[in-house]
Amino acid sequence: MVIQSNMTSKAISEVWEETLEVFQKYNIPITEKRLQVLANDKILQVLLTELNKIVGSSNATCIEGG
Numbered sequence: 001m002v003i004q005s006n007m008t009s010k011a012i013s014e015v016w017e018e019t020l021e022v023f024q025k026y027n028i029p030i031t032e033k034r035l036q037v038l039a040n041d042k043i044l045q046v047l048l049t050e051l052n053k054i055v056g057s058s059n060a061t062c063i064e065g066g
């Protein structure tokens with residue numbers, strides 16, 4: 001699964017505990033709000049890249065719909 005902007009920081013950190021340090025680095029609170037609401041556009045892409053890197057996920061490792 002690729003971490004996407006429509007996911008919440010709470011859900012992500014519950015599945016991948018190692019993402020907590022990335023959220024702390026970018027001052028993103030652990031909440032039920034979606035990442036696209038919590039981070040501005042400039043930081044969002046960097047945040048998503050870093051989160052997916054730390055969990056070892058990318059579009060190349062995932063297939064559409066699952």
